[in-house]
Each structure stands twice: as C-alpha cells, then as structure tokens.
Amino acid sequence: MDNIVGDMDKSEIPPLNQKRILAFVNHFLVSTCTFLNEFALGCETKFVQMERQLQKTEASLVILEAKLASIPTEQTAHEESKPEEAKASDPISHPTEEDLTETEAQSPPEPAGVRACEDVRYRKFFKMLHVGVPAPAVKIKMQSEGLEPRILDTPDLILADGILE
Structure with a gap:
C-alpha cells in the first residue's frame, strides 16, 4: 500500500x-x-x-x-317569430308611410357596426360557450383561426368591421 x-x-x-x-x-x-x-x-x-x-x-x-x-341562434329565432306575432296581433291594419317615417324619426340612430355576438366570424364561438365548452378552449380555437379571443369577454362590443349574414 x-x-x-x-x-x-x-x-x-x-x-x-x-x-x-x-x-x-x-x-x-x-x-x-x-x-x-x-x-x-x-x-x-x-x-x-x-x-x-x-x-x-x-x-x-x-x-x-x-x-x-x-x-x-336566439336572434334568428326571435326575428322569425316577429312577423307571426305582428300578423296575429293585428292582421287587418298595415302601417302607412307616415307611420314608418314617424317611427324612424323617434328611434335613436343605430350605432355603426355589428355586435360581436352577432358577427358571422364570432357567432359559432359564442354558441360553443352557450353549449358549455370551456372558455379557454374556445379562446384557443379562436386564436388558431386568427381571431381575437378577448372578444368573448365582451359579447355586446360593437365591431366596426362586423359582418352580418
């Protein structure tokens, strides 16, 4: 050693x-x-x-x-039911041109654009939320399609470049 x-x-x-x-x-x-x-x-x-x-x-x-x-969508179902309600409530009287001009003058001007939840591009994502798909998953899908996911948080946001069907 x-x-x-x-x-x-x-x-x-x-x-x-x-x-x-x-x-x-x-x-x-x-x-x-x-x-x-x-x-x-x-x-x-x-x-x-x-x-x-x-x-x-x-x-x-x-x-x-x-x-x-x-x-x-709720909007489509609501719009389809309006003509039937109008016919059922007063089938004989029809509005005249004067009535229409008065109604147009009384109603406030519509804001330019489309609500986010009514936009064609975003409608299916709001449906996903409505059915119960988790919001993070929907936002990831929106990002993969090149859309802004923060719009899901504000469904009544008016989009100037919005598209209606």
Missing part, C-alpha cells in the same frame, strides 16, 4: 493491453448506441400515439362545430 504514493518510475509500468481497451470502448459504444436507438423508438411511438389522440380530438371538435352550426 505504500507504493501508491507517487514516487514510482512510470517507465517501469508495463503498457496497457490495446485489445482489452478496444473491447471496452467498443462495448461502451455499442451499449450507448443501443440505448439511444431504443430511446428514440420509444419517443417516436409516444409521438405517434399523441398524434392519433390529437386527430381524434380534432375530429370531435369538427363534429361539435357542425352540431353548433345546426342550432339556430
């Missing part, structure tokens, strides 16, 4: 066996490459599983959007 001190002549030490060192290095390289290949295969498998799950989720979202598009 006293020989470990370091006062030994290194020229007296026999050289290392090159075949043995080569075997160790080869074993290290082979085991490392095997590990990396198995790791990459595992990662690829998980990516494929995630992609399938994402495709299923996206398909479900498309189906949900189609179902939401088939639901009539």
Whole structure:
C-alpha cells in the first residue's frame, strides 16, 4: 500500500493491453448506441400515439362545430317569430308611410357596426360557450383561426368591421 504514493518510475509500468481497451470502448459504444436507438423508438411511438389522440380530438371538435352550426341562434329565432306575432296581433291594419317615417324619426340612430355576438366570424364561438365548452378552449380555437379571443369577454362590443349574414 505504500507504493501508491507517487514516487514510482512510470517507465517501469508495463503498457496497457490495446485489445482489452478496444473491447471496452467498443462495448461502451455499442451499449450507448443501443440505448439511444431504443430511446428514440420509444419517443417516436409516444409521438405517434399523441398524434392519433390529437386527430381524434380534432375530429370531435369538427363534429361539435357542425352540431353548433345546426342550432339556430336566439336572434334568428326571435326575428322569425316577429312577423307571426305582428300578423296575429293585428292582421287587418298595415302601417302607412307616415307611420314608418314617424317611427324612424323617434328611434335613436343605430350605432355603426355589428355586435360581436352577432358577427358571422364570432357567432359559432359564442354558441360553443352557450353549449358549455370551456372558455379557454374556445379562446384557443379562436386564436388558431386568427381571431381575437378577448372578444368573448365582451359579447355586446360593437365591431366596426362586423359582418352580418
């Protein structure tokens, strides 16, 4: 044990066996490459599983959007019921031009633009909220379609560039 001190002549030490060192290095390289290949295969498998799950989720979202598009909006249902109510309440009298001009003069001017909840671009997202889809998920979908998600927080906001059907 006293020989470990370091006062030994290194020229007296026999050289290392090159075949043995080569075997160790080869074993290290082979085991490392095997590990990396198995790791990459595992990662690829998980990516494929995630992609399938994402495709299923996206398909479900498309189906949900189609179902939401088939639901009539409250505004459309309300507008369709107005003519029937008018006919039922007074089927004989018809408004004259004077009545119409008086009504137009009395009513306040409409603000320029469209309410956000009535805009064609945003209507389906408000339907999603109405049906119960979580707001963060709806906002992510809006961002993916290039729309401003903060508009969901203010449905009565007047959009100057709004589009009605």
